[in-house]
Amino acid sequence: MKILIVSLWEISDNSIGGTERYVVDLAESLARKGILVDVLMLSGKYREKLGVKYFPLEKGLDVNEYEIKNRFFSDFNNKKLSDFAEFIEGSFDANDYDLIHLNSLLFLHLYRSSRRVFTLHENPFEFDHNWGRGSLKKIKQIIAADKLVHNFIVPSSHYASKYNDLFRFSTTAIPHSIDVSRLRCAKSKEDILRKYNLKNILTFVVPSRMEIFQKGQDLAAKALGMIKDDIPDFQVVFSGLDNQYIKNVEIIQNICLSNKIKASFLNFDNISEAYKIADVIILPSKSESFGYSALESLSLGKRTVLSDIPTFEELASYTPLAIISRQNPEDFSKNILRAFKVTKDEEMLWLKNFDQDEWADKYITYYEKLLQR
Structure with missing residues (x-):
């Protein structure tokens, strides 16, 4: 199995935030299990570490995660989500991967296929704070009108229930792990x-x-x-x-x-x-x-x-x-x-x-079930 993880955040040795740590831990845990893993970042430098390849957008296209709102989402709407997806999609060939793992709802229109999964790192309060009041409501409306089946993972049982009610799609809780x-x-x-x-x-x-x-x-x-x-x-x-x-x-x-x-x-x-x-x-x-x-x-x-x-x-x-x-x-x-x-x-x-090996097994099981549908 070969997985592409797409991250809003640059991954580097100085990454200390929980979302960056999640991407690193997941990628490296899967690699230890024999899964081929690449990580696409919106900014940063190419590197390989512990069996994982981290690569940025094509040269000249990189965008710092803190610039995204001003550059793409000063007015949050469906067209801006499509423009954002179009901006990114030329940086990888989806046919090279069995599954695409996206780490933000901002990637909603990126690689529209059943062979993708989202981890939702922002709760409803944070999403509206980060991307503008009413932005999550617009996401909900887009998902409700969409015929595509969406696959969501969240790191807490509380927000699994919240997002399940919000989007009317099954949302799976897989708590993070710790090394x-x-x-x-x-x-x-x-x-x-x-x-x-x-x-x-x-x-x-x-x-x-x-x-x-x-x-x-x-x-x-x-x-x-x-x-x-x-x-x-x-x-x-x-x-x-x-x-x-x-x-x-x-x-x-x-x-x-x-x-x-x-x-x-x-x-x-x-x-x-x-x-x-x-x-x-x-x-x-x-x-x-x-x-x-x-x-x-x-x-x-x-x-x-x-x-x-x-x-x-x-x-x-x-x-x-x-x-x-x-x-x-x-x-x-x-x-x-x-x-x-x-x-x-x-x-x-x-x-x-919170064992990392068991955590990786949960994700592999989830991926396998998704690919068998």
């Missing part, structure tokens, strides 16, 4: 703290990209300001300083300054360093289609304070290390303090639910 060995850091906590000029004191880490509207770093900063008298000597580290969100750093800096808490804003060389120095992880997201950072943190045995969104609650059901909080500073501050009383999960038996 814990990738996240283990050989460096000592002390060495990492020195490297980034941080103090060796109690350290909270907020590892989400600095997209305040979705990730809620302002909530974390306000909550920590409310406990500075309970824990007088601590620091908080915010990471994920992607260039397109750098303006948000000043907003969080001002909240931290007004609350008189020590805050640092860093891009770590490797996300494993962020987890290594963390005594408690804080993830106050307002919306997540899955919550990869939460799975990473919990898989490393870190006490993790999470907002009460459905996907985080799904993950929290596996381990007591996850502390769920309502989305207000008062409740978050109480739960941050409560995190220190949580007993460590020594056996971590729940991780078998």
Whole structure:
């Protein structure tokens, strides 16, 4: 079997987002099972790694994922979706592949065939935020008028139900997997703290990209300001300083300054360093289609304070290390303090639910059934 995975996102060694990690993990897991896998990116450089070929659009056509809205979807409609598909389709020959795996609904008109599947990484809230109010409603109308059968996968049971009701097509939930060995850091906590000029004191880490509207770093900063008298000597580290969100750093800096808490804003060389120095992880997201950072943190045995969104609650059901909080500073501050009383999960038996080999097998089974129809 030969699969083409089509990604909105550039895949590189600096890719730290959950969606990029998903593409890499899926491609490499399938390759280990003997599946031939290519990954088409809208931007980036050609490379081969662990049996997977990553290649960009034809030379001169590449488009950064953060430019897509202005370039193609300033006015979201069916014609723009068709134009976007036409822009991409010359970069690969569909006849070379048994199946095309698309990682965004923006590819709705790309390779119109029953031999394709979509993974939906954006929930309805995120889709309208990213591509314009009412954009998902337009997608729904296009799908409803379409005679083609669509195959959808989502990483959470909650959104499988939501999308199943929305599109009236069967939507399969396959939660993401985790390779814990990738996240283990050989460096000592002390060495990492020195490297980034941080103090060796109690350290909270907020590892989400600095997209305040979705990730809620302002909530974390306000909550920590409310406990500075309970824990007088601590620091908080915010990471994920992607260039397109750098303006948000000043907003969080001002909240931290007004609350008189020590805050640092860093891009770590490797996300494993962020987890290594963390005594408690804080993830106050307002919306997540899955919550990869939460799975990473919990898989490393870190006490993790999470907002009460459905996907985080799904993950929290596996381990007591996850502390769920309502989305207000008062409740978050109480739960941050409560995190220190949580007993460590020594056996971590729940991780078998996120094994990468079993995850790849689920996808292969799904692909085989789809191709047999």
